Amino acid sequence: MDMNTDQTRKFITDFIEEVWNQQQTDKLGEYLHPAYIDHSLPAFLTPDHLGLIKWIQALSRSFSHQTTIEDQVTEEDKSIVKIKMRMIHIGEWRGIQPQGAEVSTGGYRFYRLEDGKIREHWAEINGTALENQLTRGKTS
Known part of the structure; x- marks a missing residue:
């Protein structure tokens, strides 16, 4: 099933809301192609559905997080989003103890x-900005 640009835009915004913000990983089958490849997961995770689930779970153990789309450019089957992640540090992250x-x-x-x-x-x-805030006690 091919989507038009508007359908693709909505599909991606729904995916970010349901899977990332609400951690509804049980819905991944609705969103991910059977041959899904994630080129951005850490090397210790498999670049597939399972790796994505483990990454979302790990992030959610360390942070209460909300992703906001600040900008989105979509054309047919491609979409890029500029995001802002607001987080509260609730669990250990890369050796940094939770501080709230x-x-x-x-x-x-x-x-x-x-x-x-x-x-x-x-x-x-920008993981460096995140770690700098946690280690230096700065927030933005």
Whole structure:
């Protein structure tokens, strides 16, 4: 099933809301292509559905988080979103003990769809800004 640009835009915003913000990983089958590849997961995770589930779970153990889309450019089967992540540090993250600090970071996510589902994903999220806020006690 091919989608038009408006359908692709909504599909990606729904995916971010349901899967990332609400951690409804049981809905991944609705969003991810059977041959899904995630080019942005840490090397210790498999770049597939299972790796994505483990990454969302790990992030959710360390942070209460909310992703907001600040900008989105979509054309047929491709969509890039500029995001802002607002987070509260509730669990250990990369050796940093939880502080309850409110932190934020931003970045970009790029999605390519095939057959009406996400086939590939790339991300560039500013992890350095996040770690600096946690280690220096700064929030933004």
